[in-house]
Amino acid sequence: MSTISSRVAVAVHVLAFLAWKRGEPVTSETIAGSVNTNAVVVRRIVGALRNAGLVQVQAGAGGGAQLAREPNQITLLDVYRAVEEKEELFAVHQGSRSCCDIGGNIRSVLQRVFCRAHEAMQAQLSQTTIADVFRDVTGRTAQCAGEPSFAVPAGAASEA
Amino acid sequence: MSTISSRVAVAVHVLAFLAWKRGEPVTSETIAGSVNTNAVVVRRIVGALRNAGLVQVQAGAGGGAQLAREPNQITLLDVYRAVEEKEELFAVHQGSRSCCDIGGNIRSVLQRVFCRAHEAMQAQLSQTTIADVFRDVTGRTAQCAGEPSFAVPAGAASEA
């Protein structure tokens, strides 16, 4: 279980919405209407996006949030890092150091392997921008192929 | 936050331990000593590995778990899929369908993008085997490629 929190998805939604309402400040209440959540939740996420320099926010009457960059200059990796401050994707337990070679040394090995996997995921995220998402969302419900193929020799080990 | 549960890390640890105690059944109590956790937790994870065909388990006196494949025939992707039945890595909210184009269509777009990222991570996991982990942990190469007793596919549950 334990998925990555929906903050990433909500943040992408917010940025796509701001790309739509280009130029005018949008209030957290309005955004919350599209995202279908609470305005405070939106403000929390917008705050993280502001800290990352992805949006500009102005308080007070007539205020709201706007994009701080061109949509094609914001990758989903930027968004991921802005709202998910986790540094490790995989949790690693603490092996028993006084038992055997395995328990004493496996932690660092696992951290290295899992870090590579995490980086591969982030590299893929960096290939998509808010502009891409905006185009796919607004452009006539672009064909949603639900079954992507797998470019991995995974079966090699699972049947051998 | 919300990391992937430590079950993956524990499962890899268990398999590396079984690769070390090659040939003899190992009890959940013994494994728990190396992993530094509870025996029931180990049994839960070993059960998942058994369902995935990665280990053989025998109940009763003198029982325990053994590898069901060569260590170099078990990838971390196999392990990940065995213990983490989650199909989606990223949680995606439900946008408001009655608001605008964004809220109504973003869900499928996000699912597609996040699915690609998830697959990239899995592809990287498939590049590492239990034999690799065992070698890195112990500094030795796994004693593989000489043990014929392990090629038994399914029918022979009891050996020796």
Place this chain on the structure above:
DNA sequence: TGATCTGTAACCGGCGCGGCTACAAATGGC
């Protein structure tokens, strides 16, 4: 000044996870 909007703290309920106990069932030694 008053209305609007952000920023943030505080609290809540839900849920996944790991640790733990307890017990039935399977298994092998005697």
Place this chain on the structure above:
DNA sequence: GCCATTTGTAGCCGCGCCGGTTACAGATCA
């Protein structure tokens, strides 16, 4: 057959994260 060992699994608990909500101070503009 009997007993010790071990798995399998059902519960229960506490912890921590997450999203939802209320409340309120500060900023901003007409």
